[in-house]
Amino acid sequence: MTTVILVVMCVVVGALELYAGKQSRDQADAFTRRIEELNDQVTKQNNVLVTVGERLTAELARVKQDVLPALDDRLRRNTGQVEELAGLVHRADDHLRAQAGRLHELEQQRITLAALRRKLGEVETSVRTVTRAHAGTAAGKVDAALERLADLERGGTQILELQRTLTRTLEDVEDIVAELLQFTEGELDGTVTAALTGRPRAPGDAVTATGRLWTRDGQLEDILCEVYERCVRASRLNVRFRTAEGADDPAPGSPGRRRYFLGGHACEDLAGVFSALLISTGADLPGGGARGSGHGLARVEPGVPSGVRPARPPEDEVALKALLRTLAECSGAVAQIGPLLAVRTRGELLCAVLTAAQSLELESDEVFWDPAAAAVRLRRLPSHQLWDLTGWAGP
Numbered sequence: 001m002t003t004v005i006l007v008v009m010c011v012v013v014g015a016l017e018l019y020a021g022k023q024s025r026d027q028a029d030a031f032t033r034r035i036e037e038l039n040d041q042v043t044k045q046n047n048v049l050v051t052v053g054e055r056l057t058a059e060l061a062r063v064k065q066d067v068l069p070a071l072d073d074r075l076r077r078n079t080g081q082v083e084e085l086a087g088l089v090h091r092a093d094d095h096l097r098a099q100a101g102r103l104h105e106l107e108q109q110r111i112t113l114a115a116l117r118r119k120l121g122e123v124e125t126s127v128r129t130v131t132r133a134h135a136g137t138a139a140g141k142v143d144a145a146l147e148r149l150a151d152l153e154r155g156g157t158q159i160l161e162l163q164r165t166l167t168r169t170l171e172d173v174e175d176i177v178a179e180l181l182q183f184t185e186g187e188l189d190g191t192v193t194a195a196l197t198g199r200p201r202a203p204g205d206a207v208t209a210t211g212r213l214w215t216r217d218g219q220l221e222d223i224l225c226e227v228y229e230r231c232v233r234a235s236r237l238n239v240r241f242r243t244a245e246g247a248d249d250p251a252p253g254s255p256g257r258r259r260y261f262l263g264g265h266a267c268e269d270l271a272g273v274f275s276a277l278l279i280s281t282g283a284d285l286p287g288g289g290a291r292g293s294g295h296g297l298a299r300v301e302p303g304v305p306s307g308v309r310p311a312r313p314p315e316d317e318v319a320l321k322a323l324l325r326t327l328a329e330c331s332g333a334v335a336q337i338g339p340l341l342a343v344r345t346r347g348e349l350l351c352a353v354l355t356a357a358q359s360l361e362l363e364s365d366e367v368f369w370d371p372a373a374a375a376v377r378l379r380r381l382p383s384h385q386l387w388d389l390t391g392w393a394g395p
Contacts, residue, residue: 096167103163110156117149209237209267209338211260214369216332225258227326228335234319235273235337237264257369267338267356274340275353277320278387324349328393332371343374348390352378
């Protein structure tokens with residue numbers, strides 16, 4: 001019996017050893033397969049990293065070969081332009097100083113001439129008192145001398161006025177050159193940043209729209225210019241630079257044409273914004289303001305329920321209405337901000353939102369600076385593009 005038990009126990013122990021050996025072999029095989037899978041994954045990742053490294057190396061070589069030389073050449077050209085503009089500004093400043101010195105000398109000459117005239121008046125009085133016999137001859141000489149002095153004084157006044165006009169012109173030129181210099185520096189910085197970072201330039205860094213301003217009333221020109229630029233800023237635009245063209249009338253003091261180059265938004269985005277503003281403005285009229293529309297529409301602001309007017313009108317709406325009110329005070333004026341064109345004639349106030357093709361057509365026909373001709377052309381536009389605000393601007 002004991003022998004049987006020992007045999008059974010040996011058989012059980014052998015079976016357990018065989019089972020333990022099988023389990024060990026299975027675990028070893030599984031561990032080997034896992035090691036091989038990990039090795040395959042590491043090999044694949046290594047191949048991917050090698051491919052990416054080769055692509056990065058090729059892209060870096062292309063940038064070094066193509067982009068960096070072109071960028072360096074453009075930087076040199078822009079640096080030369082900036083240096084030229086800086087030299088022009090310095091020369092203009094020197095010329096202004098010279099003209100200021102000349103103006104001071106002319107002022108001194110005018111004071112000297114006035115004192116000489118007073119002295120000659122005293123001499124004339126004494127000569128007429130002492131020499132009654134030769135009064136006619138002496139008086140004639142003194143009168144001729146006084147006339148000559150008067151001519152010299154008038155000539156000095158004209159020269160002084162010319163010097164002041166030249167000074168104002170040079171100051172305008174200096175402002176334009178300074179704005180162009182600032183614009184060029186901004187363009188250079190934007191280009192360098194876009195090239196180094198690889199990101200496209202922001203829309204506000206470039207000129208995206210044009211503007212025009214002209215009025216027949218010289219007394220309202222400064223006020224209209226201030227209100228116009230306030231409306232531009234309220235529309236989230238910025239003035240890149242501005243120019244002043246020649247006046248229609250060559251006489252001194254005639255109003256000139258102002259042209260603005262604006263940035264910040266594309267014309268397509270501005271068209272929708274100005275259409276909403278004009279709809280809100282035309283809602284104050286019984287007919288809605290737009291030609292052919294039998295109802296008025298109100299501008300809906302975000303967060304405000306329909307039919308409820310906000311506590312304060314938006315800043316761009318207030319600025320546009322202020323511009324239109326100022327235009328209504330003029331006897332003739334034209335104001336353009338991108339696609340928006342406002343025309344004031346002696347009898348009406350019209351506003352329109354133009355497409356790019358319509359704006360180009362009006363510019364080709366040169367009617368932007370003629371309120372009467374521009375009003376006739378605006379009357380031909382579709383009804384959804386034209387607003388007649390004559391009644392709105394009335395008393």
